[in-house]
Amino acid sequence: MKTPVLNEMYWLVKREFWEHRGGFLWTPVIVGGVFVLLNLMGIVTGEIIGAQHGIHFMFNNNSLLNHPLSAEDMSKAGQMMDLVMYSTSFIISIVLGFVAFFYCLGALYDDRRDRSLLFWKSLPLSDTATVLSKVVAGTVLAPFIAAVCGVVTGIVMLLLFALTLSFHGLNVWHLLAYAHPFQVIANLIGTIPLYALWALPTTGWLLLCSAWARSKPFLWAAVLPFAVGMMLGWFNLLGTRVVGNGWYWKDVVGRILPGVFPGSWLGAGNYQNVSTGAEHSLDVLNLGNAYSVMATPGFWIGAMAGLALLAGAIWLRRWRDDT
Amino acid sequence: MNAVVSAHGLSKRYKNTAALDNVSFEIQPGRIVGLIGPNGAGKTTALKAILGLTDFQGELGVLGLDPRKQRGKLMEQVCFIADVAVLPRWIRVREAVDFVAHVHPRFDRKKCEDLLARTKLTPDMRVKQMSKGMIVQLHLALVMAIDARLLVLDEPTLGLDILYRKQFYQNLLEDYFDENKTIIVTTHQVEEVEHILTDLMFIRDGRIVLDADMDAVGERFAEVMVGAERAAEARALKPLHERQVFGKSIFLFDGVARAQLEALGEVRRPSVSDLFVATMKGTYA
Numbered sequence: 001m002k003t004p005v006l007n008e009m010y011w012l013v014k015r016e017f018w019e020h021r022g023g024f025l026w027t028p029v030i031v032g033g034v035f036v037l038l039n040l041m042g043i044v045t046g047e048i049i050g051a052q053h054g055i056h057f058m059f060n061n062n063s064l065l066n067h068p069l070s071a072e073d074m075s076k077a078g079q080m081m082d083l084v085m086y087s088t089s090f091i092i093s094i095v096l097g098f099v100a101f102f103y104c105l106g107a108l109y110d111d112r113r114d115r116s117l118l119f120w121k122s123l124p125l126s127d128t129a130t131v132l133s134k135v136v137a138g139t140v141l142a143p144f145i146a147a148v149c150g151v152v153t154g155i156v157m158l159l160l161f162a163l164t165l166s167f168h169g170l171n172v173w174h175l176l177a178y179a180h181p182f183q184v185i186a187n188l189i190g191t192i193p194l195y196a197l198w199a200l201p202t203t204g205w206l207l208l209c210s211a212w213a214r215s216k217p218f219l220w221a222a223v224l225p226f227a228v229g230m231m232l233g234w235f236n237l238l239g240t241r242v243v244g245n246g247w248y249w250k251d252v253v254g255r256i257l258p259g260v261f262p263g264s265w266l267g268a269g270n271y272q273n274v275s276t277g278a279e280h281s282l283d284v285l286n287l288g289n290a291y292s293v294m295a296t297p298g299f300w301i302g303a304m305a306g307l308a309l310l311a312g313a314i315w316l317r318r319w320r321d322d323t
Numbered sequence: 324m325n326a327v328v329s330a331h332g333l334s335k336r337y338k339n340t341a342a343l344d345n346v347s348f349e350i351q352p353g354r355i356v357g358l359i360g361p362n363g364a365g366k367t368t369a370l371k372a373i374l375g376l377t378d379f380q381g382e383l384g385v386l387g388l389d390p391r392k393q394r395g396k397l398m399e400q401v402c403f404i405a406d407v408a409v410l411p412r413w414i415r416v417r418e419a420v421d422f423v424a425h426v427h428p429r430f431d432r433k434k435c436e437d438l439l440a441r442t443k444l445t446p447d448m449r450v451k452q453m454s455k456g457m458i459v460q461l462h463l464a465l466v467m468a469i470d471a472r473l474l475v476l477d478e479p480t481l482g483l484d485i486l487y488r489k490q491f492y493q494n495l496l497e498d499y500f501d502e503n504k505t506i507i508v509t510t511h512q513v514e515e516v517e518h519i520l521t522d523l524m525f526i527r528d529g530r531i532v533l534d535a536d537m538d539a540v541g542e543r544f545a546e547v548m549v550g551a552e553r554a555a556e557a558r559a560l561k562p563l564h565e566r567q568v569f570g571k572s573i574f575l576f577d578g579v580a581r582a583q584l585e586a587l588g589e590v591r592r593p594s595v596s597d598l599f600v601a602t603m604k605g606t607y608a
Contacts, residue, residue, distance in 0.1 A: 018413070116411035123427055
């Protein structure tokens with residue numbers, strides 16, 4: 001038996017999914033599909049050009065794969081394959097960033113513009129739950145689907161490579177067992193709470209603009225911070241130093257706009273100690289390392305600021321009266 | 324019985340115009356109240372205040388709750404149809420029913436499905452594929468399946484053809500309304516609602532200029548058709564309004580003794596629209 005609050009949240013998030021199925025589900029699926037298709041086309045092109053020029057890659061018996069693999073080889077092969085899965089996820093996550101950005105920007109604006117707000121407001125739903133459901137949909141549900149799509153695309157890519165190699169007499173199927181798809185999925189999904197928290201200033205700001213703007217929320221969201229930055233730069237140029245330019249661009253604009261792009265916390269400064277100490281480049285993606293960004297005060301200050309912006313968005317959602 | 328809506332000194336200003344100007348009224352349960360007024364008179368503002376969609380000055384209780392502070396609780400017992408075409412365009416019939424069924428504690432899914440079965444709507448249909456009339460059918464099916472105590476309708480039939488309009492009010496009366504429910508309706512199509520209203524409220528420039536039940540309206544106002552020879556006599560009784568038909572004058576009187584009027588000519592009960600025109604004379608001048 002679900003509690004009423006969870007039940008309400010479940011259906012609100014489900015509603016967001018219904019409305020944004022295109023962005024949340026079909027976009028990552030299509031991007032993954034196109035990525036696989038492009039690779040397939042590349043492989044086919046390679047095969048045909050190779051055949052036209054009489055080049056046949058056939059691997060001999062003395063290739064590296066016939067002797068038993070050392071533990072190091074296995075680990076390397078596994079990491080290579082994990083890398084493929086991470087790369088496909090990375091591509092999809094960039095697309096996810098755009099989806100989440102424009103989703104948040106429209107989430108509290110579109111239904112005011114088409115007046116369907118009045119329908120939602122005729123139901124016994126709290127504005128707090130409504131706004132939070134949009135945060136959950138944009139920064140938990142959407143990245144979850146994107147992570148699954150990314151890894152599935154990676155697996156399809158691996159199968160495609162293995163299939164191609166097997167046409168050339170190179171049997172690598174058994175190597176697939178060394179990949180860690182579940183670990184990759186677990187890593188990606190395990191990062192989602194970090195992502196949602198890191199993105200809070202951005203989701204908060206975008207939702208606030210979305211709830212505030214009478215028209216063109218994008219202008220409010222993007223142009224306003226840039227205009228303020230220009231003014232600051234101008235004041236600083238005149239010698240009246242109000243706040244540091246660098247601080248403003250990095251810790252304000254840098255947090256309220258690109259935060260919905262996964263991995264934007266990987267920027268310089270947050271991982272100085274990690275990047276030198278990591279044994280392997282992929283280790284930076286491991287959860288322990290990823291979460292070490294939480295040790296920085298900026299992370300929590302940003303999250304708090306994000307919550308304040310969200311509170312503003314909730315208040316506007318309750319009282320904005322322009323339909 | 325406690326009033327469903329009780330307003331005391333309700334005011335709301337938008338920049339420099341008063342949308343509601345110190346308005347007080349009460350609405351009793353089991354009534355169908357027509358809130359009628361010209362464009363910009365404050366009808367929608369009054370409804371928004373009742374629904375907790377806007378802030379205001381003054382006191383307002385709806386079902387004993389404060390719509391500003393207890394909106395979530397209030398909306399379990401209050402439904403509204405703002406006007407046609409406010410259903411989200413992307414939603415499917417199935418999704419809309421599913422969603423309302425799971426978030427509204429007083430929604431009767433079976434009743435909603437029965438109502439939908441009487442229409443041409445199919446579960447997979449999206450709102451954006453529907454005509455205005457079909458959207459209203461869906462909206463009405465959703466709302467009528469909710470056992471609410473107060474239903475607020477703001478221009479519910481705007482832009483619908485006459486078949487849908489008739490059907491709308493017929494459904495509402497036959498399958499929804501009972502003595503435990505209250506309906507507040509605003510509309511410009513006065514002729515279509517006047518026979519279903521139990522109470523009439525005229526609003527003009529943010530003020531209630533008439534608030535009476537239909538029986539009282541029938542007693543208070545009368546229309547007399549007077550020949551040209553006695554027109555001057557009729558004018559002496561200070562009619563609200565005068566118009567000419569086939570060389571005769573029709574006068575509308577407010578609170579003049581029936582016997583006096585019957586001496587002048589044939590006395591009728593005025594239609595709400597004639598009463599409205601007479602009351603709102605000069606609004607746009």
